[in-house]
Amino acid sequence: MKKVLITRKLIEENFINIQNKFHVIHNQSDKKLSDNDIIKMSIGCDGILTFPNNNIHADLLNKLSDSIKIIANYAVGFGNIDIDTANKKKILVTNTPEVLTEATAEVSILLLLGASRRAYEGRIFAENKNWEWSSDFLIGKQMTNKKLGIIGMGRIGRAVADIARGFGMEIHYHNRSRLPENLEKGAIFHEQLKDLLSQSEFLSINCPGGKDNTNLLNKETLKYLPDGAVVANAARGEIINDKDMLDAIRVGKVFALGLDVYNGEPQINEEYLKLKNLFLLPHLGSATKKTRIAMGERAINNLDEFLNKSLKPKDQVN
Ligand code: DGY
Numbered sequence: 001m002k003k004v005l006i007t008r009k010l011i012e013e014n015f016i017n018i019q020n021k022f023h024v025i026h027n028q029s030d031k032k033l034s035d036n037d038i039i040k041m042s043i044g045c046d047g048i049l050t051f052p053n054n055n056i057h058a059d060l061l062n063k064l065s066d067s068i069k070i071i072a073n074y075a076v077g078f079g080n081i082d083i084d085t086a087n088k089k090k091i092l093v094t095n096t097p098e099v100l101t102e103a104t105a106e107v108s109i110l111l112l113l114g115a116s117r118r119a120y121e122g123r124i125f126a127e128n129k130n131w132e133w134s135s136d137f138l139i140g141k142q143m144t145n146k147k148l149g150i151i152g153m154g155r156i157g158r159a160v161a162d163i164a165r166g167f168g169m170e171i172h173y174h175n176r177s178r179l180p181e182n183l184e185k186g187a188i189f190h191e192q193l194k195d196l197l198s199q200s201e202f203l204s205i206n207c208p209g210g211k212d213n214t215n216l217l218n219k220e221t222l223k224y225l226p227d228g229a230v231v232a233n234a235a236r237g238e239i240i241n242d243k244d245m246l247d248a249i250r251v252g253k254v255f256a257l258g259l260d261v262y263n264g265e266p267q268i269n270e271e272y273l274k275l276k277n278l279f280l281l282p283h284l285g286s287a288t289k290k291t292r293i294a295m296g297e298r299a300i301n302n303l304d305e306f307l308n309k310s311l312k313p314k315d316q317v318n
Contacts, residue, residue, distance in 0.1 A: 111258025152207025209236025
């Protein structure tokens with residue numbers, strides 16, 4: 001049997017399945033492994049099943065045993081793995097697309113609604129029992145019939161658009177390239193980010209993270225948003241420049257912000273925590289049992305196809 005290191009705890013259903021296919025070393029304690037742990041524990045392994053909070057950087061990859069031929073990431077994003085170095089080391093990398101589309105799109109909508117309808121402040125009032133209904137109590141922004149801008153019209157962005165159509169929203173998007181009509185479903189393409197932003201009363205970030213999209217929302221670009229826009233990020237923390245976003249919130253350019261992902265997570269910029277018009281979640285995009293099991297199955301299948309069946313795995317990204 002081929003041997004695989006699993007760097008964090010797998011859900012039981014997945015664990016039962018992977019044990020039938022591989023000899024496994026499982027970090028069941030779920031404590032984050034150090035680089036050294038990963039290097040030592042993977043000696044003699046053929047593959048590694050990693051998770052989005054394992055930073056598989058160049059130096060770590062260079063120190064991995066030559067026996068490692070595949071890294072299967074338990075996430076659709078793979079910015080945590082240095083692909084250039086993986087390529088040099090001829091290590092194949094896979095992700096888990098498709099299966100988390102709906103779950104993550106739901107969270108994008110939750111962020112937009114939670115932020116725009118002031119859910120965090122509402123919870124505080126409810127808990128403190130110091131509120132009374134009144135005509136102007138916690139007035140939020142209504143999402144129905146507004147314009148929604150989506151950055152990144154891949155599967156998740158399109159699923160966000162599908163839900164938002166139910167709110168009567170006019171969909172605008174910015175993407176590397178324009179979608180065919182059947183996928184666009186009437187959404188309006190903007191080749192330039194600034195043109196998309198200038199239409200976005202509500203804005204949902206659903207593009208990949210990584211070098212190309214780091215600081216996409218910054219001092220320069222944020223100014224194109226209409227005053228009082230609502231912004232949600234369920235993609236990756238580095239897409240937003242936190243300092244510039246905080247300035248935009250303070251001057252009212254951004255009415256409210258919903259975040260599921262953060263620069264340097266699990267840390268969160270302390271300044272965000274001081275503001276009430278933020279709706280924050282701890283990276284829950286894909287956190288439903290159905291989705292997490294499906295992600296695990298997808299990662300296991302990728303390992304199985306490559307290591308046991310000598311096939312090109314379905315979700316190879318490099
Ligand atoms: C992903 O798959 O990239 C998600 O962020 C993990 O929850």
